[in-house]
Amino acid sequence: MPKLKIRTYPDPILKKKAAPVTDFGPAAQKLFDDMVETMHVSDxxxxxxxxxxxxxxxxxxxxxxxxxxxxxxxxxxxxxxSGAAAGLEGCLSVPGISAEIIRYTKLTLSFQDRHGKKHNGSFEGFFARVIQHEIDHLNGLLLIDHFSGKKREELLAQYAKVKNPPKL
Ligand SMILES: [Zn+2]
Known part of the structure; x- marks a missing residue:
């Protein structure tokens, strides 16, 4: 079982822009560990x-x-x-849905590690895709928000079916 409960669409917290982290103390360290474990047990x-x-x-x-x-x-x-490539993505917060999304193929990222130390790194390919997907979450965006019109309606209809299957 996942250690922390994963919020799914349309939970309003998924639409919020996340605040910067300033605390790297013991409670934050436990949160990072719990997130690592939750990610792994959720595949x-x-x-x-x-x-x-x-x-x-x-x-x-x-x-x-x-x-x-x-x-x-x-x-x-x-x-x-730089660069652009389409690739299939799913999301733990929109389970059962996948869609092709165009992402940059290379990026340079500045970030802090779990102890607050600043880093600058270059990432490409699938790793760059994962980073872009996760940064979308920090900006309140889900993979369905990459689509509008008929395609978005189709994805939401598919999601509704996955979430509420016929009770037989
Ligand atoms: Zn996601």
Whole structure:
């Protein structure tokens, strides 16, 4: 069972812009550990704090899905970005739905680690995609928000079916 409860659409916290993190004390360390564990038991490659009901600029990324290879990224800012590629994405907060989303293929990111130390790193490919998906969460955006009109309606109809299957 996931350690922390994952909020799903249309929970209003998923629409909020997350606040910067200033506290890196013991309570924050426990939260980071709990997020790492929750991401793994949920079979996720990433998890952002709003998804567990905390509107702060924190996300976990683990493109390899291997225990011990997680990145805890705090107060992230995309400094440079380039390239574009479409790729299929799902989301723990919109379970049962997947959609092709165009993302930058390379980016430079400034962020703080779990102890508040500042870093600057270059990321590409799938890792860059995960980072962009998680930063969307910190800005109150879900994968369905990348679509409008008929495509968005289709995705929401599909989600409604997954969430409320016929009771037989
Ligand atoms: Zn997501």
């Amino acid at each position: 996720g490659v990433g998890l952002a704090a709003p998804q567990i009901g905390i509107s702060q600029q924190i996300f976990i990324a683990c493109p390899t899905m291997k225990f011990g290879e997680e990145f805890v990224m705090i107060n992230p800012v995309i400094e440079e970005k």
